[in-house]
Amino acid sequence: MRLLLVEDDQLLxxxxxxQLEKAGFSVDIAHTAKEAGVLGEQEDYKAGVLDLGLPDGNGLDVLRRWRANKVAFPVLILTARGDWQDKVNGLKAGADDYLAKPFQTEELIARLNAIMRRSEGRVHSTVKVGRFELDENRQCLQIEDGTEHSLTGTEFRLLRCLMGRPGHIFSKEQLMEQLYNLNESPNENIIEAYIRRLxxxxxxxxxxxxxxxxxxxxDTV
Amino acid sequence: MRLLLVEDDQLLxxxxxxQLEKAGFSVDIAHTAKEAGVLGEQEDYKAGVLDLGLPDGNGLDVLRRWRANKVAFPVLILTARGDWQDKVNGLKAGADDYLAKPFQTEELIARLNAIMRRSEGRVHSTVKVGRFELDENRQCLQIEDGTEHSLTGTEFRLLRCLMGRPGHIFSKEQLMEQLYNLNESPNENIIEAYIRRLxxxxxxxxxxxxxxxxxxxxDTV
DNA sequence: CACGAACCTGAACTCTTTCTGAAAATCCGG
DNA sequence: CCGGATTTTCAGAAAGAGTTCAGGTTCGTG
Incomplete structure (x- = not known):
């Protein structure tokens, strides 16, 4: 269970x-905002612990940068005691939980487990090909120019099939099989019709x- | 807001x-450990209330079984007064809070709301999305233009569900599950009717x- | 080059889902 | 038990998705 700990105080x-390793995590430590930004984007963590007081930049900026770059793992932020504003800003920036310093390590571990449990249920599953990104939860297509189109059921299933294996040739018969069950057998022209809409x-x-x-x-576009 | 109550005493x-239903929950009751285990795993609850004294098995085993099977909703356990050991064991087994009997229903409701908020990573008892702010204590909706509307029970529960996860698509079946318990099953058109009111x-x-x-x-308005 | 097959295209048609307004049923406090 | 608020049902209207059709176009082959 890989975890990123962002904390500038070497000792802490x-x-x-x-302690986290005793609890079964494998921990990477980032001491600066810069380091944290890079590691979070490049490595595959299951959760992050983020201290907001960093020497070279605000921890919230790190978090915002992660979220902007589709870093999806759950993040728990550590705030100074009673710093209400930080909590609120943190949650707004995409944090999943917060903990005020000082804290018991047990509580940190409990909360980490909690946010990881939760985040497993709602992973953002998207298929990305070239300039296009298909969101499987929301059944919609995002294009790099910022536009977003919601798809009808059949449009979505067809597009998912094609985008699931870019460059691969699907025959009309194969596509029919993917879209319809044995009972339904519409005109084969239906595929042409939907290809046109897509x-x-x-x-x-x-x-x-x-x-x-x-x-x-x-996939070469 | 669907909730599972595990309590063997029929009357209690x-x-x-x-009382919980008055507070805006839709409640399923399990009278035995077996029932509780099955329901918790199969249905989609937002929280659970678990009495530890059950006829056919220890409540803690139910909780442990849930947690082992990735049942993630927050659970509040009810213990006999002063039974310190139960509390500790309960929290170890994955409970999120405990309450000693006898208790005031208000306190139970308050704590339930708290663990649910926490499990969603929220601090406030209001949900704010765009120009709208839903106040969970007062069951009312405030709009940025200064107007305020009080909501009926069902209106509130439906809106809380939708606003709790802006941008996420809820199927009518999911919304039905959140608004009604296993005993009630009104016409599905009821969702359309309430959507219209909202x-x-x-x-x-x-x-x-x-x-x-x-x-x-x-959320983009 | 001519022909047929495969594909494209736009519009029309059908069927399902959703919307809508009102009426009926239920709940709840007095 | 009554009256108002709330919840639920109903049925027709509207909108949207899925499907078909009738040409037109392109491509490959003999």
Whole structure:
């Protein structure tokens, strides 16, 4: 269970780290905001502990940067005692819980476990191909230019199929199988009709036709 | 706001249940450890109240079984007065809070709200989304233009559900589960009817329909 | 180059889901 | 038991998604 601890105080960091390791975490320590930003984005952590008082920048900026860059693991922030404003700002910036210093390590561990449990239930599952990102929870398509389109059920299922394996050619028969069960068997033209609708969203060049073979989602665009 | 009450004493269970329902919860009752284990794993509760003295097994075993099976909702345990050991064991087994019998129902409700807030990572007893602020204590909705509307019980529970996770699509079935317990099962059209009422308050564009998928509270307004 | 097959296109049609207003039923305090 | 508030049901209207159709276009092959 990998965990990132962001804490500038060397002594406190190592003390906490060893206790967290006893509790079954493997802990990486970041001592500066810069380090924290990079590590959080590059490594695959299951949770983060973030002290807001950092020498080279506000911890909240780290958190905001993470969230802006789709870093999704749950984060618990450590605030100075009674610093109400920090808590509120922290939660607004995307923190999952907070703990006021000083605290018992047991409580920290309990809360970490809690936010990890919770976050497992709501991982943001998206499929990203080129400029396009398909959000499976919200059934919508985000494009790099900032636009977002919500999809109908069939549009979504078809697009997920194509984007799930970019560059792979799917025959119309295969796509029919993915979209319909054995009882339903609409006209095969239905695939052409939906391909057309999708092309209106993503651009004609993004979904290529291989005459006689099928369709593919272009990953080189 | 769906809740599981585990209590073997029929009379106490029903008394508590009716008071909790007045406070805006929809309550399922489990009278035995076995029942509790099954319900907790199968249904989607927002919190649980667990009496430790059960006829067919220790309540703590129920809790441990839940936690072992990734049941994540916060649980408050009811212990006999002064039974210190139970409290400690309960918290170790994954409980989020405890309350010694006898207790005031108000206190139970307050603590339930607290552990639910905590489990969602919230500090305030209000939920604020865009121009809207939902006050959980007063069951009313404040809008940025200064107006304030008091909500009926069902209106409030539905709106809290939607505003608790802005941008997330809730299917009608999910909303039904949150608003009603296993005994009640009104016509599904009831959700449409209440959505309509809420829209008259917050404006039609604030609650979006995703045809065939569900409804969502728009956070981008 | 001519032909057929495969594919594209826009609009029309059907069917399901949702919206809507009002009426009926229920709950609750007095 | 009554009256107001709230919850629930109902049925017709409206909107939207899914599907089909009738041409038009492109491509590959003989």
């Amino acid at each position: 960091a190592e003390g906490l780290s060893s 092309r209106k969203l993503v651009g004609a060049e993004t979904i290529a036709t291989r005459r006689g073979q099928g369709y593919l989602f272009n | 269970a029903e008394g508590l249940s009716s 829209r008259k308050l917050v404006g039609a564009e604030t609650i979006a329909t995703r045809r065939g998928q569900g409804y969502l509270f728009n």
